[in-house]
Structure formats: structure tokens, C-alpha cells
Amino acid sequence: MIRHIVCFKLTDNSPEACEKTRRVLLSMQGKVPQLRGLEVGVDFLHSPRSYDVILQVTLDSREDLDAYQQDPYHVSVVKKHMHAVMQSSISMDYQI
Numbered sequence: 750m751i752r753h754i755v756c757f758k759l760t761d762n763s764p765e766a767c768e769k770t771r772r773v774l775l776s777m778q779g780k781v782p783q784l785r786g787l788e789v790g791v792d793f794l795h796s797p798r799s800y801d802v803i804l805q806v807t808l809d810s811r812e813d814l815d816a817y818q819q820d821p822y823h824v825s826v827v828k829k830h831m832h833a834v835m836q837s838s839i840s841m842d843y844q845i
Contacts, residue, residue, distance in 0.1 A: 750785070751808045753817070755840040756800035757831065766834065767791045767801055773830045774804050780822045783813040800839070807845070814842060 759766055774789045786807035792799045808814050817823060831838075 750845045751811060751814050751842060752845050753804075753806045753808065753814060753840070753842050755804045755838055757802045757804070757838045758836045759801045759834050760836045761834070762795070762801040770802050770830070770834060773827060774802070777806075777823060777827060781817060781820045783808050783817040783820065785809060 757770070759770060768791070771789050771791055775787065777784060778787050784806055786805075788803075788805040790803045790805075792801050792803075806817070808817060
């Protein structure tokens, strides 16, 4: 199994903007077939090194990760939103 984690810094990290982004990320549930698990969190510390939103997904294989990256819903809804609202992001992918 693969774990894919992305941390996002938003250009607007107000509670409302973070919540909207959380909902967009969670909207993949049931729409992106490769996902075996989906978790989204919003930072509450707001320290200088904090990111605002974290996405963690679990997939069966590297091939599923590749398919997830190209999934029409993920690309047209989620990536489109994230590219419009994020300042920066970091990611990590590893086998579990």
C-alpha cells in the first residue's frame, strides 16, 4: 500500500478558507476510485513553520497513485481549487 501526504500553505488561511479547502479535498471520497483511505486536517497552532491543511490518502499501489494523479475529478475539481488557493505545498509518498 502507498501513503500520499501533501501539506498546503494557503494564500488565505482564515478559518473559512481552510474549511472550504477541507471540504473540497474530502469531496474526493466516493468520486476517485483509487482511494482506499482519505483524511484531511486543518492546523490549529498557526506557528511560523505550520502548514494550513494536510491531505493524507491511502492507495493500493504505485500504479493507483499514478492513476489518482490523472483522475478526472481530482484534476478538474481538486487540483484546480488547490492551485487557485495555495501559496506552496510539500508532499511525501511512501510504502506502508
